[in-house]
Amino acid sequence: MLEVINISFSYEEVRALKNVSFILEKGKHMAIMGESGSGKSTLLRVIYGLLAPDGGQVYWQNSQVMGPNFQLIAGERSMKLVSQDLDLMPYISVGENIRQNLSAFDMESHDERIQELLSIVEMETYIDTKVKNLSGGQKQRVALARAIAQEPEILLLDEPFSNIDQFLKGKLRLQFFANLKEKGITLITASHDPEDVIPFTDSILVIEKGRILAQEQTKILFDKPRSRYIASLFGYVNELPIEILKDKAPAEDSNILIYPHEFQVSENSDIEVYVVNNHFKGSHYLIESIAKDGPTIYFNHPNAIKAHSQISLSIPEPLINKRMVSKNV
Numbered sequence: 001m002l003e004v005i006n007i008s009f010s011y012e013e014v015r016a017l018k019n020v021s022f023i024l025e026k027g028k029h030m031a032i033m034g035e036s037g038s039g040k041s042t043l044l045r046v047i048y049g050l051l052a053p054d055g056g057q058v059y060w061q062n063s064q065v066m067g068p069n070f071q072l073i074a075g076e077r078s079m080k081l082v083s084q085d086l087d088l089m090p091y092i093s094v095g096e097n098i099r100q101n102l103s104a105f106d107m108e109s110h111d112e113r114i115q116e117l118l119s120i121v122e123m124e125t126y127i128d129t130k131v132k133n134l135s136g137g138q139k140q141r142v143a144l145a146r147a148i149a150q151e152p153e154i155l156l157l158d159e160p161f162s163n164i165d166q167f168l169k170g171k172l173r174l175q176f177f178a179n180l181k182e183k184g185i186t187l188i189t190a191s192h193d194p195e196d197v198i199p200f201t202d203s204i205l206v207i208e209k210g211r212i213l214a215q216e217q218t219k220i221l222f223d224k225p226r227s228r229y230i231a232s233l234f235g236y237v238n239e240l241p242i243e244i245l246k247d248k249a250p251a252e253d254s255n256i257l258i259y260p261h262e263f264q265v266s267e268n269s270d271i272e273v274y275v276v277n278n279h280f281k282g283s284h285y286l287i288e289s290i291a292k293d294g295p296t297i298y299f300n301h302p303n304a305i306k307a308h309s310q311i312s313l314s315i316p317e318p319l320i321n322k323r324m325v326s327k328n329v
């Protein structure tokens with residue numbers, strides 16, 4: 001079990017982490033999500049032992065992770081961090097970069113293991129290529145393979161797929177995360193891309209301005225987000241005044257959060273909108289519209305809808321109660 005207890009950290013003027021606490025069970029996969037600058041990378045660096053916190057402690061399997069002031073080589077040995085700067089050696093080959101992270105024992109099995117690791121990230125054909133000649137996405141894939149060369153107990157990933165193209169990303173994520181689960185490796189992934197994490201994590205830790213807003217199972221967080229900030233981590237969300245539901249509106253001074261795919265187009269319903277624009281999304285259109293009483297509403301529809309058309313939208317009843325948020329959040 002990883003225990004992060006009351007961690008605070010400042011970079012001179014900036015208080016990057018404020019009283020951060022959470023627990024992660026061994027073998028579980030968790031994402032840290034939050035806007036740019038919210039403290040995700042800093043938190044990973046404190047957990048790994050690269051930064052010494054101003055206050056608080058980190059424990060892995062009941063022993064304390066000692067920070068840089070207590071170790072000759074910074075970084076906890078049972079963990080691996082793949083940071084945004086990747087930390088590869090540019091002038092040696094892909095294969096040799098990985099070999100550097102394999103154990104000094106069992107040397108006869110190294111070639112086989114390097115092949116196996118490169119196949120997980122689909123880089124077998126680059127084994128002899130110097131790292132300096134790779135693209136940004138290819139370097140990320142080598143860094144991922146290198147990080148699991150000697151199966152760490154915890155893997156910490158900072159925006160691990162940010163430079164990898166869409167063609168490969170889907171398959172790579174499936175293969176890579178499935179491999180970690182199979183090996184029982186505990187995982188923390190910092191990301192602001194919902195596609196990177198939602199299908200692959202057991203839970204999400206939401207962070208804003210260095211404070212934890214929520215730690216919840218992924219599906220629960222999506223179904224019942226407590227604020228627009230949290231819902232926005234899953235993609236675009238509409239925040240509408242509850243009065244838009246007319247006589248169905250509960251007598252509360254709240255807003256309601258609705259994702260674009262949740263609206264239903266139905267005749268004579270409460271929300272009448274005029275279509276402004278259509279945005280093609282591949283499997284559907286995202287329709288931009290304006291409600292009669294003012295707010296802009298985005299909803300999904302299988303087809304494009306003519307601009308200026310009048311459409312009636314409804315919100316499924318079960319969503320109404322669980323999506324109300326205070327107007328001040």
Ligand SMILES: Nc1ncnc2c1ncn2[C@@H]1O[C@H](COP(=O)(O)OP(=O)(O)OP(=O)(O)O)[C@@H](O)[C@H]1O
Nearest residue numbers: 011014016034035036037038039040041042043192
């Ligand atoms: N080396 C540094 N010196 C001073 N301030 C820093 C340093 N690194 C980060 N910060 C500040 O600390 C805060 C948290 O930064 P951090 O990099 O942890 O955020 P993040 O959530 O990982 O952002 P991103 O998603 O853009 O990578 C930000 O306000 C940032 O400007």
